[in-house]
Amino acid sequence: MADSRGRSRTVFGAYLRRLREATDPESLGLPRGQRRVSGLRREEVATFAGVSVDYYTRLEQGREENPSQQMLDSLCRVLQLNEDQRVHFHRLAGTDPAPRPAPLTTDVPREIRLLLERWSMNPAFVYNDAQDIIAVNCLGQALYQGFSSMANFAQMMFVDPHAKSFYVDWDLVALDTVGALRQAWGKPSVRPGVQEVVDRLTAADADFAQMWSGHAVIGKHRRTKRLLHPSVGEMTLEYHDFTMPDTGDLHLLVCDAEPGSRTEESLRLLGTGLDGEGWRGRRYVPPAAAE
Numbered sequence: 001m002a003d004s005r006g007r008s009r010t011v012f013g014a015y016l017r018r019l020r021e022a023t024d025p026e027s028l029g030l031p032r033g034q035r036r037v038s039g040l041r042r043e044e045v046a047t048f049a050g051v052s053v054d055y056y057t058r059l060e061q062g063r064e065e066n067p068s069q070q071m072l073d074s075l076c077r078v079l080q081l082n083e084d085q086r087v088h089f090h091r092l093a094g095t096d097p098a099p100r101p102a103p104l105t106t107d108v109p110r111e112i113r114l115l116l117e118r119w120s121m122n123p124a125f126v127y128n129d130a131q132d133i134i135a136v137n138c139l140g141q142a143l144y145q146g147f148s149s150m151a152n153f154a155q156m157m158f159v160d161p162h163a164k165s166f167y168v169d170w171d172l173v174a175l176d177t178v179g180a181l182r183q184a185w186g187k188p189s190v191r192p193g194v195q196e197v198v199d200r201l202t203a204a205d206a207d208f209a210q211m212w213s214g215h216a217v218i219g220k221h222r223r224t225k226r227l228l229h230p231s232v233g234e235m236t237l238e239y240h241d242f243t244m245p246d247t248g249d250l251h252l253l254v255c256d257a258e259p260g261s262r263t264e265e266s267l268r269l270l271g272t273g274l275d276g277e278g279w280r281g282r283r284y285v286p287p288a289a290a291e
Contacts, residue, residue: 009062012092017060019079019089020045027080049074069095104128104193105250108135112244112252116140121267122254123237127153129184129249130193131177142270143255146230154181154197158205168226168234178211179218186217190249220251231273232266 021039025032028040028048035041046056051071058064072093076086090096105128116124116137123140127133131153144150146162157163157177167173185194201208220241227235237255244250257263 009065012089013060013062015089015092016075019081019085020060023079028078045075045078048078067093067095104130104132104190106132106134108250119254120271121264122256123267124255125253126244127251127253128193129187129190129251130197131155131181131184132197134250139267139271140255142231142273143227143229152197153177154201154208158201158208162230166227166229168228173223173225174207175211175216176218176223178208178214179216180220182212182215183217183219184249187249229266229270232269235263235266236261237263 020042021037023039023045025035025040025044028044030040030044042056042060043053046053049056049071051074055064059067069090072090072095076089081089108126112126113135116126116135119137120139122137123143124137125133125140126135133150133152136150141150144156146166147156147160148162149160150156154177157167157174163174164170181194181198185191185198187194198212202212220243222241223239225237225239227237229235235257237257240254240256242252242254244252257267
C-alpha cells in the first residue's frame with residue numbers, strides 16, 4: 001500500500017510538472033522574455049497559487065502526502081485546467097474534486113436533435129437531472145400522446161392522471177423515477193434545480209411525498225416497461241438510458257422493441273400515423289370493451 005501511494009505521488013508530481021511546462025506565461029499576464037524553462041517557473045506557479053515555493057517543489061517531487069482540496073483547486077485555476085484535467089488532477093492527488101455549481105441544462109445541440117429524428121423506429125428523448133424533457137423525436141411524442149404535457153418525466157408520472165393507466169406496473173416505474181431524482185439530488189452542482197421539482201411534486205402528490213421520504217436511490221440503467229397505449233394497446237419496451245458526455249447533466253433515453261414482436265409492429269403503426277400535428281389514428285379499444 002505504501003508503495004502504491006508513493007507511485008501515485010510520483011505520477012501526480014510528473015503530471016503537475018507537465019502542466020506547468022505547458023502553461024503559457026502570457027496567459028497569466030507574465031512576460032515571456034528569455035526563459036530557461038518552457039511554460040511557467042515553479043516560483044510563478046507558487047505565487048499565483050498562494051503557496052510557498054518549497055511546498056510547491058515538494059508537490060512536484062512527490063514528497064507531499066496530503067495536499068488540501070483548496071490548494072489543489074488553486075493550482076487548477078493557475079494552470080487553467082479543463083474539467084477532465086481537473087478531475088484527473090484531483091484523483092491523482094487522492095481527493096475527490098468538489099463539483100462546480102452549474103445550472104440545469106435546458107438546451108440540446110442541433111446535431112443531437114437531428115440524431116433523434118433519424119431513429120424512425122425508436123422513441124428517443126433528451127432530459128436533464130431534474131427530469132425536464134429537453135428534446136424528443138416524433139415517435140417519442142406519439143408514444144406519450146395521451147399525456148397532457150411532456151415537460152418533465154417525474155411530473156408526468158405523479159401529476160398526470162393518464163400515468164396510472166399508461167404504465168401497467170406504475171408503482172415500480174414510479175419508484176424508479178423517485179430513486180433517479182434522489183440520486184441526482186446527491187449532486188451538489190444540480191441540487192437546487194432538482195429540489196425545485198421535488199418541492200413541487202411533494203406539494204402536489206401524496207404518493208411522491210411518501211416515496212421521496214423513503215430515500216431510495218436508483219441509478220439509471222436498462223429497464224423493461226409494460227405500457228397500455230391509448231392508440232395501439234399493450235406494448236413492452238426496453239428503456240435504455242445513457243449519460244451524454246460534454247453536455248453537463250443531460251441524458252439520452254432510447255426505447256426499443258423486440259424484433260418481430262407485436263410492440264415493434266405497434267411502433268411502426270405509431271410512426272405511420274404521424275402527421276404535422278401528431279397522431280391521427282383511432283384510439284385503442286380493449287377487446288372486452290369492443291364486444
